[in-house]
Amino acid sequence: DGGITQSPKYLFRKEGQNVTLSCEQNLNHDAMYWYRQDPGQGLRLIYYSQIVNDFQKGDIAEGYSVSREKKESFPLTVTSAQKNPTAFYLCASSIGKGQETQYFGPGTRLLVL
Amino acid sequence: GQSLEQPSEVTAVEGAIVQINCTYQTSGFYGLSWYQQHDGGAPTFLSYNALDGLEETGRFSSFLSRSDSYGYLLLQELQMKDSASYFCALDNYGQNFVFGPGTRLSVLP
Numbered sequence: 001d002g003g004i005t006q007s008p009k010y011l012f013r014k015e016g017q018n019v020t021l022s023c024e025q026n027l028n029h030d031a032m033y034w035y036r037q038d039p040g041q042g043l044r045l046i047y048y049s050q051i052v053n054d055f056q057k058g059d060i061a062e063g064y065s066v067s068r069e070k071k072e073s074f075p076l077t078v079t080s081a082q083k084n085p086t087a088f089y090l091c092a093s094s095i096g097k098g099q100e101t102q103y104f105g106p107g108t109r110l111l112v113l
Numbered sequence: 114g115q116s117l118e119q120p121s122e123v124t125a126v127e128g129a130i131v132q133i134n135c136t137y138q139t140s141g142f143y144g145l146s147w148y149q150q151h152d153g154g155a156p157t158f159l160s161y162n163a164l165d166g167l168e169e170t171g172r173f174s175s176f177l178s179r180s181d182s183y184g185y186l187l188l189q190e191l192q193m194k195d196s197a198s199y200f201c202a203l204d205n206y207g208q209n210f211v212f213g214p215g216t217r218l219s220v221l222p
Binding site for chain 2: 033035040041042043044045048050056058090096100101102103104105106107
């Protein structure tokens, strides 16, 4: 079955620690996205990538970094510079420019110890 | 920039019809999408309006009026399982998507 996987489901971060959230898709989609969702809120765009080896900042990129070395993978690193990282992180993909449907992974819930 | 507004909460009874509105401000876009998200889950795609008018998909319909900067999602024959949050989202010329704050729908028996 094609889809998007995210791991881990829950992640705990200590003060000053960088953590990396995994996102993999086997849908052969060109575009991938990372969103942050706080309780009772909408989705805010962190980073997105339309093609391998290229990515753009979204509305809340500060304190985060990404890479897109392979079409199927788009990992997100939450750095120590992100002072309030506790949130639900969602990865999504779409076929590419002009395609209207985004497919979401199950999400990773990040908690700070 | 782009921004969207939705009512924060809507309540309806099982079997009823409910409309969730979405107003937006943007200089341009490809289309308006709707997503459903159950508590603790991931959003799932419901519908997309590229053109003005009504799109129907089973019990769900979505409407767009570009001249009024307005769209809505219409849910018919409400079921308990429709209790969820619903998000509208602007397709920013295929570059990315901008989501609204979401509307929490509660369906009562």
